[in-house]
Each structure stands twice: as C-alpha cells, then as structure tokens.
Amino acid sequence: MSTDQLTGRNAPSVTPPSRVPPGSRRASGLRSRRMRRAGAFYVFTGPWLLGFLALTAYPLGYALWLSFTNSDGLTSHPRFVGLDNYREVFTDQDTLASLARTGLFTAVTVPLTIIAGLFLAVLVNQPIRARGVFRTLIYLPAVVPPVGAALTFKLIFDRDSGSANGLLDMLGVNGVTWLADPYARYVLIMLTLWGTGNVMIISLAGLQDIPRELHDAALVDGASQWQSFTRVTLPLLSPVLFFQVVTGIIATLQTFAPLLISLDPTPQGVSAVPESNNLIMINVFTQYFANSRYGYASALLWVLFLFIMAVTVLVFRLSKGAVFYSVDPEEKKANSRTLGGK
Amino acid sequence: MPVSPRGSFDRRRFLTASAGAAATATLSGCAASVDSGNGSGGGGKTITVMTVGEEWDAKTKKSLEKTLGITIRVITYDVTKLNALLSAKTPPDLVRGVGATDTPYFAARGLMTDLDPYIAKSKLLRPTDIAPANDVWRFDGNKQGAGPRYGLARDYSQDCMFWYRADMFEEAGLELPSATEPLSMDEWLDLGKRLTARRLGKVKVYGLSANGMGVMSQLMWMTASAGGSLFADDTATVDFSSPEARKALQWYMDYAKADIGPSLVNPNPDGWDGPTYQAGRMAMSCGGFWFGSVIAGDGKLSEVSRFAPAPQLGSHRVSPIFSGTGFWIPKDAKNKEEAWKLFELHFGGGPAEERAAAGWGMPPLNSLRSKMPQKTAMQKQAYAAQMKELPYFTVLPVSPYAQMDALNGVLSKVLPDAVKSDRAVGKVADALNSRMNEQLDRGKELVG
Numbered sequence: 001m002s003t004d005q006l007t008g009r010n011a012p013s014v015t016p017p018s019r020v021p022p023g024s025r026r027a028s029g030l031r032s033r034r035m036r037r038a039g040a041f042y043v044f045t046g047p048w049l050l051g052f053l054a055l056t057a058y059p060l061g062y063a064l065w066l067s068f069t070n071s072d073g074l075t076s077h078p079r080f081v082g083l084d085n086y087r088e089v090f091t092d093q094d095t096l097a098s099l100a101r102t103g104l105f106t107a108v109t110v111p112l113t114i115i116a117g118l119f120l121a122v123l124v125n126q127p128i129r130a131r132g133v134f135r136t137l138i139y140l141p142a143v144v145p146p147v148g149a150a151l152t153f154k155l156i157f158d159r160d161s162g163s164a165n166g167l168l169d170m171l172g173v174n175g176v177t178w179l180a181d182p183y184a185r186y187v188l189i190m191l192t193l194w195g196t197g198n199v200m201i202i203s204l205a206g207l208q209d210i211p212r213e214l215h216d217a218a219l220v221d222g223a224s225q226w227q228s229f230t231r232v233t234l235p236l237l238s239p240v241l242f243f244q245v246v247t248g249i250i251a252t253l254q255t256f257a258p259l260l261i262s263l264d265p266t267p268q269g270v271s272a273v274p275e276s277n278n279l280i281m282i283n284v285f286t287q288y289f290a291n292s293r294y295g296y297a298s299a300l301l302w303v304l305f306l307f308i309m310a311v312t313v314l315v316f317r318l319s320k321g322a323v324f325y326s327v328d329p330e331e332k333k334a335n336s337r338t339l340g341g342k
Numbered sequence: 343m344p345v346s347p348r349g350s351f352d353r354r355r356f357l358t359a360s361a362g363a364a365a366t367a368t369l370s371g372c373a374a375s376v377d378s379g380n381g382s383g384g385g386g387k388t389i390t391v392m393t394v395g396e397e398w399d400a401k402t403k404k405s406l407e408k409t410l411g412i413t414i415r416v417i418t419y420d421v422t423k424l425n426a427l428l429s430a431k432t433p434p435d436l437v438r439g440v441g442a443t444d445t446p447y448f449a450a451r452g453l454m455t456d457l458d459p460y461i462a463k464s465k466l467l468r469p470t471d472i473a474p475a476n477d478v479w480r481f482d483g484n485k486q487g488a489g490p491r492y493g494l495a496r497d498y499s500q501d502c503m504f505w506y507r508a509d510m511f512e513e514a515g516l517e518l519p520s521a522t523e524p525l526s527m528d529e530w531l532d533l534g535k536r537l538t539a540r541r542l543g544k545v546k547v548y549g550l551s552a553n554g555m556g557v558m559s560q561l562m563w564m565t566a567s568a569g570g571s572l573f574a575d576d577t578a579t580v581d582f583s584s585p586e587a588r589k590a591l592q593w594y595m596d597y598a599k600a601d602i603g604p605s606l607v608n609p610n611p612d613g614w615d616g617p618t619y620q621a622g623r624m625a626m627s628c629g630g631f632w633f634g635s636v637i638a639g640d641g642k643l644s645e646v647s648r649f650a651p652a653p654q655l656g657s658h659r660v661s662p663i664f665s666g667t668g669f670w671i672p673k674d675a676k677n678k679e680e681a682w683k684l685f686e687l688h689f690g691g692g693p694a695e696e697r698a699a700a701g702w703g704m705p706p707l708n709s710l711r712s713k714m715p716q717k718t719a720m721q722k723q724a725y726a727a728q729m730k731e732l733p734y735f736t737v738l739p740v741s742p743y744a745q746m747d748a749l750n751g752v753l754s755k756v757l758p759d760a761v762k763s764d765r766a767v768g769k770v771a772d773a774l775n776s777r778m779n780e781q782l783d784r785g786k787e788l789v790g
Binding site for chain 1: 421422425426428429448451453541542543544545546606607608609611623744745747748750751753754755758759781784785787788789
C-alpha cells in the first residue's frame with residue numbers, strides 16, 4: 001500500500017497504470033470524454049449564447065422594464081405606470097386595427113407564398129430542358145435585397161410615372177393610385193410574393209428527397225398523377241411545408257416591408273405609410289421613433305412576442321395528424337429507450 | 343475556467359461568465375457605435391460629430407483638423423442612434439439638427455448646451471452678426487424664439503417661398519407671379535389648377551406642390567398668415583377649431599382634393615420635389631432659397647426658373663423657417679471645448695464662406711451674405727426676391743411636448759380619409775385636436 005493510499009490522497013500521476021483497477025481506469029476515461037464533449041458543447045454554443053444574451057435576452061429584459069414606464073427614451077425620470085401600457089394596447093383603436101390588419105395579411109400571404117412556392121418547385125422539378133436556368137431565374141428575386149425590391153416596386157407602381165400605369169395607359173385605361181389606399185395593400189402582397197423563390201428552393205429540396213419508387217408504386221397501383229401528388233408527395237413533404245408555415249407566420253407577423261415601400265423609411269417618412277399597410281411593426285416603429293412613446297412601444301413588442309409564441313404553439317397543436325415524418329419521432333424515442341438509451 | 347470535481351465545466355459558472363462577457367460586449371458595442379466613424383487623424387483630442395456624409399469633403403475635414411489640432415470622427419446621422427446615445431449619456435460632441443423643430447424638444451429635456459457663454463467670448467461669431475433666422479435655435483424654457491441659443495443654422499431658407507417655371511406659365515398664357523408682392527393662397531391654388539396637365543387619370547405635370555417642409559408646418563404658416571395660431575401660447579395644446587386654423591385646413595383639403603400636386607392623399611414617390619421639378623413635371627414648388635442650388639446645377643432649368651415670395655392666406659405677411667439645419671452640442675458631450683472650436687470655425691470661418699458661395703441656403707451670419715452667388719440671371723432674381731422677403735421672417739414656435747413627426751403622423755392618419763370622404767372641416771378639426779392634444783398631454787407630463 002502506498003503512502004497515498006495510506007493517507008487517502010489521490011495521486012494517479014505517480015501510480016503505475018498497471019496497478020490502477022480496471023473500473024477506475026474506465027471511469028477516468030469516461031470523465032475525460034465527458035469533459036471533451038462538454039468543452040466542445042461550450043465552444044460551439046458559446047458564440048451563440050453570447051449573442052443571445054447580448055442581443056436577445058438583454059434587450060427583451062430592458063424592453064420589459066420600459067413597458068412598465070412612460071419613458072420617451074430621453075427624459076431621465078420616466079414614471080412607473082404599472083400595466084397601463086398593456087391596458088392601452090387592448091383599447092387603442094389604432095393598435096387593434098393594426099393587429100387585425102397584420103393577422104389578415106399573414107392569413108393571406110403565408111398560404112399564398114407557400115402554394116406559389118410549392119407550385120414553382122413542382123414545375124422546376126420536372127425533367128424539362130434548361131430547368132437549371134428556370135430554377136435560377138425563379139430564385140433570383142429572392143436574392144435581391146428587400147430594400148432594392150421595394151425601391152423597384154415604388155418606381156413601377158408610381159401613379160404618374162410608373163410602368164404599371166404606363167401599361168394601363170397604352171390600353172386606354174385610367175391610371176390607378178397604387179401606392180395609396182386601397183391599392184397599397186395589393187402592392188405589398190405582390191412585394192411579399194416576390195420573395196417566393198425561397199419557399200420554392202426549400203420545397204424543391206423536399207421534393208427531391210422523396211424516393212421515385214414511391215411514385216412508381218403508386219402509378220402501378222393505378223393512382224393518377226394528382227392522386228400520386230396528394231397521397232404521396234404532400235404527406236412526405238408535409239414536414240418541409242410545416243416548417244415553412246411556422247417560419248412564414250413568424251416572419252410575416254413581424255414584417256416591416258410597408259415602410260420600405262413608403263416614400264421615406266425614417267421616423268419622418270413613417271407617417272406616409274398608407275393606413276391599409278399600417279401593420280403592427282409599423283405601429284411599433286411609429287410609437288418608438290415618431291411619437292417617442294418608448295414605454296408603450298415596448299409593451300406593444302411584448303404583446304406581439306407573446307402573440308407570436310401563442311400562434312406558434314397553436315400551429316404546432318393543429319398540425320398534429322397533418323404532418324407526417326418519415327421516421328416517427330415518438331417511435332424513435334421509444335426505440336432509443338429500448339436500445340439502451342438513458 | 344474552473345473544472346468541477348465531476349470533470350465537466352460548471353455550467354452555472356459558465357453562464358455567469360457568459361453574461362458578464364455579453365454585458366461587456368454590449369457596453370463596448372455602444373462605445374464602438376460612437377467611435378466607428380471615419381476619423382482621418384489630425385492629432386490631439388478626437389471629437390465625434392454626428393452628421394450626414396457630405397458635411398465636409400476630405401480636404402475640408404483635413405484642413406479643419408489641422409487648424410484645430412483635433413481628430414474628427416464622423417458618424418452618420420440617425421435619429422434612433424442619437425436617442426440611444428443621448429439616453430445613455432454618451433452623446434456625440436456635435437450633432438446635426440433641425441433648429442426649427444428640434445430645439446424646443448431637446449432643450450426642454452435639458453439635453454442641449456447653452457451656447458451664449460461661448461458666443462460671448464467668440465471672435466468669429468459676434469451676436470450682432472448672427473442672422474435673426476437663427477432665433478429658431480433659441481428656447482427660453484417655455485417658448486421658442488427667445489432665451490439662450492442652443493445652436494446655429496449652417497444655412498437657412500424661408501421655407502414657404504416658392505419656385506416656378508416661367509416657361510410653363512407662358513405656355514399656359516398666365517401672368518408671372520411678382521418677385522416682391524405675395525400671391526393670395528386662393529390665387530396660388532388657382533394657378534396650380536391651371537398649370538396641371540392630366541391624361542387618363544394621371545397627372546402628367548403637377549401645377550403646384552404646396553407641402554413645403556411638412557403639412558403641419560404648412561398649416562402653422564397658413565394659420566399665422568390668417569392672423570391666428572395653431573398652438574396655444576404655452577404650446578401645450580393645438581386648436582384647429584379657430585376660424586383661422588379652419589381656413590388653413592380647408593385650403594389644404596381643397597388643394598389635396600384638387601389633385602394638382604403631391605399631397606398626403608397622393609405622396610410624391612421621390613419624397614421631395616427635386617427630381618419632379620427637374621424633370622419638367624412640376625410648375626411650382628414650395629421650397630425655399632436652398633432649392634435654387636438644385637436648379638442652378640441645370641443650365642436650361644435655371645434659365646426658366648424664378649423665385650417668389652411666400653403667399654398669404656389672410657392679411658398677415660409671414661415667411662417662417664421650418665428647418666434652419668445646423669449643429670448643437672449635447673449637454674453631456676465629453677469634449678465641449680473642442681466641439682465649440684469646430685462649431686465656431688464651421689459657422690464663422692472658411693467653411694461658412696464656402697457654403698455661402700455655394701448658394702445652399704442663406705448663410706447664418708449677415709456678413710456672409712455678400713458671398714452669395716449672384717452670377718446668373720436666376721441667381722440675381724432669387725437673391726433680390728430673398729432680400730425683400732427677409733423682413734417678414736418670424737419664428738413660429740413649435741411645442742416641446744411632441745415631435746413634429748408625431749403631429750405630422752396624426753395629420754396623415756386623419757386627412758387622407760377626410761379628403762376622400764369630403765368630411766366637413768369642423769369634424770376634421772375636432773379629430774385633429776383630440777389626437778394631437780393627447781400626444782401633447784403625454785409629453786407635458788414627462789417634461790413637466
């Protein structure tokens with residue numbers, strides 16, 4: 001028995017390896033592997049975690065504090081107003097109207113974008129000549145920065161000098177004030193659809209992941225093309241579509257595009273956004289930077305944040321039974337349990 | 343990093359350390375946002391200036407740095423960033439601002455430095471030489487136009503004067519407006535209607551753009567011209583129900599309904615009149631003297647352009663300033679002395695002379711007027727018209743309790759629908775009073 005054993009101290013470095021019991025060696029190896037894994041975990045998640053704390057958690061917390069005050073962002077002595085700002089969110093007619101408009105806009109554009117993207121994906125997935133060119137051309141608008149696309153739309157839809165009215169002029173039809181109410185909302189929807197290439201590219205990847213044999217089997221069984229699409233393609237594509245629905249809803253509820261197609265995307269220019277395009281984020285921007293109501297605007301953001309979370313949870317709940325995973329996550333979980341998982 | 347007895351990182355400690363690092367990153371990020379501008383390095387202290395990119399060309403900036411022995415870091419003007427820096431008490435040393443609308447708002451919140459003690463000691467800026475238009479940068483704690491000076495205008499224009507295309511008037515067989523006697527607002531509107539050219543629901547040539555520096559300021563001007571005031575004496579409330587204000591409101595609604603120029607109902611896609619006027623698609627534009635520089639750059643356009651006095655709605659001839667863009671020094675600025683030296687030179691030295699000669703608005707000092715461009719016929723005509731207009735300058739105070747953007751926002755919510763549905767002006771006035779006074783009340787509660 002060594003001194004160390006006598007004193008009870010651990011001195012693995014001086015103990016010859018051959019004398020370490022096999023169980024202890026295994027434990028030590030396990031420890032160092034765990035340590036390496038933990039180190040890798042922190043190295044890879046660390047940058048994200050830092051970003052999350054600095055750019056998400058801290059601003060969220062700060063906005064939460066602001067939402068209980070009447071701060072204008074400048075005065076050093078804002079008053080604590082309790083839940084007043086939150087009460088106002090649910091009684092302010094402008095805010096309620098902008099929330100309703102945002103909901104309607106989301107309900108229209110998300111399905112439209114996904115259907116259009118899926119349709120285009122199916123088209124460019126066909127064995128046609130130069131399909132690579134078509135894929136590129138359809139995807140190209142999605143690469144154009146939103147500000148650039150918005151500027152182009154402004155020029156196209158200007159009442160007096162835009163090409164849209166130029167076309168109507170050639171047909172002898174009166175020009176339309178596209179960028180004002182009530183037409184401005186249609187221009188905004190068109191601008192949103194402009195980026196449908198993103199949906200197309202993700203749907204295309206999903207389509208290409210579906211084994212051809214399944215379609216062949218369906219055809220052998222007498223299924224029509226439409227039946228093959230609805231009974232084979234759509235169910236197998238449903239996880240991809242579901243992902244796009246969720247991300248689409250979240251992005252659309254936060255859309256800022258109306259300001260981009262307004263005349264001047266600044267606090268001065270925000271007043272020029274037509275009422276029909278006055279979505280919730282435009283209202284938030286106005287309250288922050290034109291009306292200097294930092295407290296109220298922060299309350300609006302928190303309500304929007306909770307609303308988005310609630311909608312996301314609801315969509316997940318509603319999707320049960322409509323989304324088919326090629327490997328059932330529940331089954332996988334059960335299998336991993338039986339196969340010796342923790 | 344401590345290692346736990348179990349051989350793995352202590353997650354709690356890691357999160358604590360991460361939070362600390364994140365806070366540090368955030369704070370250093372804030373500092374970086376001030377220092378991230380371009381500084382060429384002239385030695386000495388570095389002062390931060392928040393302004394637009396074209397404030398100084400590289401040569402002028404270098405010369406300023408050499409003369410003053412400082413380094414100038416320019417950060418691009420962004421009102422959201424400015425608010426953040428002001429509230430964090432780490433503002434730039436010198437900030438570009440719009441005197442007519444920014445001064446009461448920032449001064450009432452104690453964010454601006456009183457420049458009077460500096461001006462009293464200055465050799466370049468003598469109080470007697472400072473043009474009266476700079477009074478828009480004064481605020482006595484209650485009202486704009488009196489009290490300490492918080493800034494100066496780098497240039498200014500009487501923003502309700504207007505430019506017109508003489509060739510379009512002649513083509514329409516209309517008499518040219520006088521360079522010295524103002525038109526009535528009704529005459530102005532009538533001319534606008536006659537000069538407008540249409541085709542299939544589209545306006546090919548706008549007869550008149552009457553938006554000036556924003557609809558709220560236009561309504562303030564018209565109401566004053568009719569003998570009233572939109573704001574109460576303490577600027578804590580607005581009143582659109584007075585006969586003068588209703589007259590002004592009615593005029594603007596008639597103008598918007600006539601569809602003879604950009605308005606809240608049909609905004610200009612360019613956001614301002616310049617491109618439309620230059621393209622020969624606008625006969626009259628309510629833009630002050632500075633707009634002449636846009637015109638002067640085009641030989642043909644300058645041959646046919648003329649400058650005219652601000653029209654009148656009533657019997658009072660008023661010709662206010664709604665911009666007066668210049669600089670101010672924040673109260674919490676770290677390098678006030680250096681900022682002042684740059685300010686002084688910028689407003690009273692070589693750069694001021696160069697600006698006056700370029701014709702981008704009237705110079706801030708009376709002594710610099712002789713430098714204004716008077717070479718071409720257009721420049722001579724504009725100069726003469728401007729000199730005749732100077733006595734009619736008056737400060738139309740804005741409220742410290744709400745930003746003009748907020749009040750313009752209310753107008754753009756209420757007016758388009760009111761114009762389209764032919765709503766009675768009294769009802770429109772009530773809606774505006776209610777919404778704007780609500781905003782002003784909130785501001786008053788904060789400012790006290």
